Amino acid sequence: MEDIRSVRMSKEEQDEFLGSGGTGVISFTPPSDGPPYTRPISYGYDPDTGNFYFRLAVGPEDAGKRDILDEDREIAFVTYDETDRGWRSVIATGRLDEITKSALDPDVTEAMQRVRIPFVDVYDSHPLTLDFRFFRLTPDEVTGQQEAGTED
Template identity: 45%
Template sequence: MNADERAAFLGTGGTGVLSVSTDDPAPHSRPVSYGYDATDGVFYFRLALGSDRERADLAGRTVSFVTYDHTDAGWRSAIATGPLEETTEESIAIETLQGLERTHIPLIDVFGTPPKEVSFGFYRLVPTDLTTRKEAKTEI
């Protein structure tokens, strides 16, 4: 996809899967909602957290984020990798506020608990690698 197609596909937000490496054989993967700032090429996440330790464990960790869609035009996907940054850090707070103004992170209730009762942390991903693909139409 070119830059315009990528921006149109990612929009200002949607859903995907965020994976964090672990000591276990399999990564820790969870469905998440995201916001995307096409101006700066940054992803924003509102992640449900169970404890302060869990929050500390995420900051600085390299993650992989995947989003996918299938339409009449065919399938599209994006894979972004890089370190998660906690948005409360002073060094990125102003950039984050400006970027969040250009995004929309859907609020999705997948917890069985009302979202207002869930503890959330806000993170951003400035991808070190962003790969997009689309279905190639071939004539038979």
């Protein structure tokens, strides 16, 4: 059986892997003893600040999701991929800050121009019926792991 080892990625390796955006999975801490609220998501990443940006959709039938977004909860965001050098993943944790028009400052505007949040259609409703909200994650912690190699 193969023994696949991993090593921690440097900040430069994390920035390269994250690029300006992609896809991953976001998990919100549960309100009680239930499971976390976990969904696939696209993200934008700004290597200048180390912040992540998310565009979250809330449909007319998503009262539970709206409640989760309106509460101050800890989140974990994970992105993973297989590359020519093996697997790589990054995990970021912290709390989301909503980016509203009234709170939009020049630094956020500049950062949003540096990121690319892919539009991934995973919605049950037509996108025109959804309310899109933007959030920033200034992570408390970011860790990256990558495959180091294989041993026999």
